[in-house]
Amino acid sequence: MLWQLFHSDAHQLEFTLKPGQMVAFDNRRVLHGRREFDPNSGAHHLQGTYLDRDMLASRLRVLARTTA
Structure with a gap:
């Protein structure tokens, strides 16, 4: 059940950044990852x-x- 929540599109944000852009987030409250x-x-x-x-x-x- 927890795995389903983590991988649900409703609970994910995905960013494609342009050169010079950055994303900052509070790591204490966000579970983050990246694609291979x-x-x-x-x-x-x-x-x-x-x-x-x-x-x-x-x-x-x-x-x-x-x-x-």
């Missing part, structure tokens, strides 16, 4: 990083003030 690499379909790159929540919240507040 197919050498015939082109380049495939995945890069991860970790952020401190307080630092991120602070930076977002500064950006909101300076771009408003």
